[in-house]
Amino acid sequence: MIFSGDWTNKMDPAAPSNEPGVRTNERISRLTLILGLVAALLVFFLRSHLYAAGIAVGTALAWLNFRWLDQALAVMERQATVQEGAPAVRVPPGTYAKVVGRYLLMAAAIYVTVHYFAVPLVSLIVGLLALGAGAFAASIYEVISGS
Numbered sequence: 001m002i003f004s005g006d007w008t009n010k011m012d013p014a015a016p017s018n019e020p021g022v023r024t025n026e027r028i029s030r031l032t033l034i035l036g037l038v039a040a041l042l043v044f045f046l047r048s049h050l051y052a053a054g055i056a057v058g059t060a061l062a063w064l065n066f067r068w069l070d071q072a073l074a075v076m077e078r079q080a081t082v083q084e085g086a087p088a089v090r091v092p093p094g095t096y097a098k099v100v101g102r103y104l105l106m107a108a109a110i111y112v113t114v115h116y117f118a119v120p121l122v123s124l125i126v127g128l129l130a131l132g133a134g135a136f137a138a139s140i141y142e143v144i145s146g147s
Contacts, residue, residue, distance in 0.1 A: 025070055027138040028131075032063050035137065036130030043123070054119040058127015061106050066131055068102045 036059025044052035075095045083089045113119045 024138055024142060027141065028134045029063065029066060029070075030134075031137045032066060032131050032134030033059065035133045036060075036062065036127055039126070039130065050117075050119050051123040053117070054113065054121075054123025055127040055130075057109065057113050057119065058124040059130040060127075061109055061124075062128045062131035065102045065106060068098045072098045 036055060040052045040056040040059065043055055072095050076089075076091055079091050080089045110121075110124055113124060114121050
């Protein structure tokens with residue numbers, strides 16, 4: 001990070017953090033997009049534009065799914081911390097909408113992409129696997145760098 005010290009507001013989800021888990025999540029997010037889009041470019045030049053489009057759409061869905069899950073969990077964690085000692089933690093309804101909505105969005109996007117644009121389903125699945133590749137690459141980085 002460019003800045004050092006604890007100058008950020010811990011309750012602000014947009015504020016940069018020095019926590020290792022947050023850095024790892026950011027790394028997974030970046031690597032998911034990078035690896036998926038590089039794979040899509042390679043497939044575009046070596047195979048077919050439809051397969052490349054499927055990988056790109058699958059990668060975007062995997063990235064969006066990861067981001068929404070991460071944001072929803074951050075809100076739930078923050079609410080549980082703020083409301084510590086309360087008999088029941090109240091979570092904003094929009095958080096639940098993101099948890100459920102990500103699956104509905106993925107299903108709708110996959111259906112439309114395969115049905116209307118004739119993109120091969122296997123290419124979408126490969127794109128969705130970009131999240132696993134990003135998590136794997138981030139884990140290898142963590143092990144090698146010791147951070």
